[in-house]
Amino acid sequence: MKNDFAKHLTRFFTSYLSGECGLSHNTIRAYGNTFLSFIDFMEKTNHIKADKLSLEHLTRDNALNFLDWTEVNKGCGVSTRNQRLAALHTFCRYMLYEDIIHLEQWQSVLSIKSKHAEKQSVNYMEVDGIKLLLSLIPTDTRNGLRDLALIALLYDSGARVQELIDLTPMDLHLVKPYYVSLFGKGRKKRLVPLQEQQVDLLKKYMETEGLLKQSLNQRPLFANNRGGKLTNAGVTFILMRYVKNAHVVDPNLVPVKISPHCLRHSKAMHLLQAGVNLIYIRDILGHVSIQTTEIYARADSKQKREALEAAYTDIIPAMDKMAGSWEKDSKLKHWLKGLGK
Numbered sequence: 001m002k003n004d005f006a007k008h009l010t011r012f013f014t015s016y017l018s019g020e021c022g023l024s025h026n027t028i029r030a031y032g033n034t035f036l037s038f039i040d041f042m043e044k045t046n047h048i049k050a051d052k053l054s055l056e057h058l059t060r061d062n063a064l065n066f067l068d069w070t071e072v073n074k075g076c077g078v079s080t081r082n083q084r085l086a087a088l089h090t091f092c093r094y095m096l097y098e099d100i101i102h103l104e105q106w107q108s109v110l111s112i113k114s115k116h117a118e119k120q121s122v123n124y125m126e127v128d129g130i131k132l133l134l135s136l137i138p139t140d141t142r143n144g145l146r147d148l149a150l151i152a153l154l155y156d157s158g159a160r161v162q163e164l165i166d167l168t169p170m171d172l173h174l175v176k177p178y179y180v181s182l183f184g185k186g187r188k189k190r191l192v193p194l195q196e197q198q199v200d201l202l203k204k205y206m207e208t209e210g211l212l213k214q215s216l217n218q219r220p221l222f223a224n225n226r227g228g229k230l231t232n233a234g235v236t237f238i239l240m241r242y243v244k245n246a247h248v249v250d251p252n253l254v255p256v257k258i259s260p261h262c263l264r265h266s267k268a269m270h271l272l273q274a275g276v277n278l279i280y281i282r283d284i285l286g287h288v289s290i291q292t293t294e295i296y297a298r299a300d301s302k303q304k305r306e307a308l309e310a311a312y313t314d315i316i317p318a319m320d321k322m323a324g325s326w327e328k329d330s331k332l333k334h335w336l337k338g339l340g341k
Contacts, residue, residue, distance in 0.1 A: 005053045008098060009035060009091070016094050024185055026162055034087035037074070041066045055099065060108040063088055067112075082114045124265040129253035130155055133246045142208060147238050149205040150222045154235075154260055156198045157182065158267040158285050161232050161260045167221040169211045174199055184286035192284050235260050268293070 017023045017031065042048045042057060045065070063085075070076045070084055092106040099106070125133075134152055138144040154164050163182045171181045178194040194202075206212050211219065220229045230238075239260055246254040264285070271281050282293040 004055050005057065006051075008055065008095065011098075012091055012094050017090075021090075022187070024187060027185070030083060031087040031090065034084045035091075037070065037084065038066055038088075041069050045069065055095070055102065056105075058088075058092075058109065059105060060112065063109050063112060067115075078115050085112060085114060088112075123258070123262050124269045125255075125258065125262060126253060127270055129246075129250075130263075130266060130270075132250055132253055133242055136245050136249065137242050145205050145208055146222060147242070149201050150235070151239060151242070151263070152198055152201055153180070153194075154239075155263040155267050156195055157192045158264050158271075159192070160184065160264065160286075161235050163286075164222065164260075165220075165230050165232070165235065168218050169206060169221055170217040171221070172202060174203060182286065185288075188286065190283065190286050232260075239263075 013028065013032065017028050023031075039050045039053065042053060042062070043050065046057075046062070048057060067081050067085060070081050071078070076084075089110055089112075092109045095106045096103065134148065134155075137148040137151065139148055150164070153159070154161070157164075157180050159180075159182050163184060166183060167180070173179045173181070173191075178196065178199045179191045180194055182190050182192055184190060203212070206221075210216060211221065219227075222230055224230050224234060236259065240257070243254060243258055244256075247256050268281055268285060271284070272278070278290060278293050282290050285293065287293050
């Protein structure tokens, strides 16, 4: 069948990803972007329109050419390329059971390896940079109070942007012990402790917006001017509004441009530098594996240096002591000077 690609792709998204796999909305959307890009690639390079695509077009060669095209023509990085490949792999694993006639075809695509990417350094701000950024957000307007509560919570909780966007008032526990319930990848729930100052700020903001009322506890905690959920781009726009001002005040503390995810990195680094165990940091950030959290330990050169200095034992003689052992001996000095002549 020539329209089999559309049929199986529709089932893949409507039944398999959300139903059987239980993937998050963001992951499904990313997979959708991959196949939109693949359809675009097939039309532009192979001149095959979307309504003419069939399963036989998803070959190893076409997949590899698509991944290269993603990097070269679309200007995407290696991580995006690998995300595209992950989506193709998931579809092919699905097709292993849906279309066993083309088993070899699906296995050949599954044999494509991820491309090695150089590990990027962790982009984070110092504590003083975070303090400066927050201090410049005015609280004498509704939007200013919202923005301060939002940015402060983004840092204090170490939340991903989407986790923050999805928050409602009922996700906050504003009596001791203070914490916020975050729903991460795969809708996995975790409880993250909050500082008392953060809770005071949230209460003031919520009181201003009427969000302390029981009837509004399922509204978005942080809404746009139309009362709807903020978007990732919206959060970035809000953050950059104050980053620009803070950069002018002290460019050494606040870079000219940072992403909301930088605040998450910053929180993790500050916890590590304060001596918090990596296991606890992993749980706060919602990482599945401790290996993911270890990037902060590898990135923190200051902590490495201090650890080495604490463990250092004087086994190498100091230079001033070494000088007395032979430099005062004229015969030995003369002999040494004669070496190699």
